[in-house]
Amino acid sequence: MEQRLFDDFKKPAFDDWQNQIIEELKGKPIEKLNWKIAGVEGKPFYTADDLPNPLPQLQVPNHQAEALGIRNWVNYQVIDVVAEKEANEKALLALNSGATGIIFQLKTIPNFDLLLKDVLINYCHIGFKIEHQAQQLLSSFESFVKAKEVDEKGVRGFLHAGEEQFLSKLPNFKIFISEEKNENTHLGLALLLAKTIDVIDQNTNKAAEAQAWLKQFQFNLNVGESYFIEIARHRALRILVGQLANAYGFDLALNDIEISSSSGHWNEPTKDEYNYLLRATTEAMTAIIGGANAVIIQPFHHLFPKNTAQGERIARNISTILKDESYLDKTLDPSAGSYYIESLTAQLVEKSWAILQQIEEKGGLKSLSEKDINALAL
Incomplete structure (x- = not known):
């Protein structure tokens, strides 16, 4: 028989919480406990009455649930590329030590044969950050993928460009678009x-x-x-x-x-x-x-x-x-x-x-x- 441990306790209602707060404030208005941070407004406490109706349904498994589990996120390691060989060694070490993605910060278009040597790009995520020559970089990377006969659908990651944006021929290779931090959250x-x-x-x-x-x-x-x-x-x-x-x-x-x-x-x-x-x-x-x-x-x-x-x-x-x-x-x-x-x-x-x-x-x-x-x- 199921034993319900809390049946003897009355479920507190909104008025119960509010009255308790008012009593402890000893005459100060409860509105004093309202707050505002970065434009977001809040109250001292919340109840089920504050839930939106309907509730948003954000319980969505990722696309590679069978291989990676229903909840997975990419753990990116950031690598500043000065020389392709050194950056490649860092990337391989990171991928063998827990990273599941690499972000290469570039100043020029690299030699991908050196930069991605022995990197299994179908089994990790690859990101590139570059200020200029973004279109040439993307075309060069797409040519590298084709030359290596890699499954294009399995190439995942993004291009973070400091200029005009371009769609990739690789269906799961993304365009990085970032917020500018603002003091007002909304x-x-x-x-x-x-x-x-x-x-x-x-x-x-x-x-x-x-x-x-x-x-x-x-x-x-x-x-x-x-x-x-x-x-x-x-x-x-x-x-x-x-x-x-x-x-x-x-x-x-x-x-x-x-x-x-x-x-x-x-x-x-x-x-x-x-x-x-x-x-x-x-x-x-x-x-x-x-x-x-x-x-x-x-x-x-x-x-x-x-x-x-x-x-x-x-x-x-x-x-x-x-x-x-x-x-x-x-x-x-x-x-x-x-x-x-x-x-x-x-x-x-x-x-x-x-x-x-x-x-x-x-x-x-x-x-x-x-x-x-x-x-x-x-």
Whole structure:
């Protein structure tokens, strides 16, 4: 017979919580406990009445669930390419030590035969970051894939270019599009979507081609320090991209929306460098719990200048620990049903979408000055 341990306890109602808070405040108004962080507004407590109806369904397994498990994220190692051979050795070491993706930071188009020697590109993710010559780089990489007779559908990763964007012939090779960090959370998400719309509209006016572009974006959030807001931001972005697809006239499956999360650079002075290890771990947790498909932890080179390999190993191992010791890969959407996080997510979706509509009514992001953009957050 099932034993229910809590039947003897009365379930507290909203009024019970509120009355208890008012009593403990000893005459101070409860509204004093309301808060606002980065434009996001909150209350002192939440109940089931704060849940959005219907609840968003973000419990979506990844495309390689059979091979990698239903919840998986790419653990990217960032490598600055000075010489192809040295970068290749670093990449092989990283992939054999827990990384599942490599981001090569490039100044020029590399010799791919040297850079990717012995790298099984069908079994990991490859990203390239380059400011100039992006189209030539992409064409050169596509030619390399073809020459090596690699399965094109199995090539995954992205191109992070500092200039014009291009669709790849490789169906799962993404276009990296990142937010510009903004002090107002709603405005930051709206600006990322507005940037996405501008890129699509500059390249096509056909719905079918717009769908191809939207499916091939790798959306990137620069993760901040506000734990629960960051979780809600990642969840909200997935919902917002789905809404954007609907605005273009088609449905986009949630597991076709790729979101990566990048940690900050570690440049502030500190007396205890290991504080940054805790900060980076917390930031990675928010991204993973929020549903990110990839986590990019910047190497701790600044903190360990005499041992850069240690800084790289620490950055690489954060994802491994969160997966193998904290079991964050066992649940698709661990924050689902949380009164607080679901409420934050709904607020971010509603207000960010409203700002996006204002931007588009004014002619799109390219038509707005910095002053116009800042006014949208008021």
